[in-house]
Amino acid sequence: MASKFLVYIAVICVSCIAFCIVDSCLNKSKNCKVGDTTAKHGGVYMVLKNRICRLHLCENAKYSFLHFGCYLKGKCYKYKQRVNGKKCSQGGRWT
Secondary structure, three states, X not given: OXXXXXXXHHHHHHXXXXXXXXXXXXXXXXXXXXXXXXXXXXXXXXXOEOOEOOOEEEOOEEEEOXXXXXXXXXXXXXXXXXXXXXXXXXXXXXX
């Protein structure tokens, strides 16, 4: 009984690793467009672009099959924090 359980665990682990490798290879060259949004930690984030500010900003976004769309791998900033030395207000413009 225990050996069957271990086999199931091994199959699941190998499947997950294979899926991640395939995901990484398939989406290596596919980048997210500026303005793409996605859910992360329960909030909506937007890919960082000059002169655009939203509730959250992120950079270094990448398309990921594993995450079913645009997945933000870079730093995320809450509004009113400084991004690239400029303070961003909630109004949607750089201040």
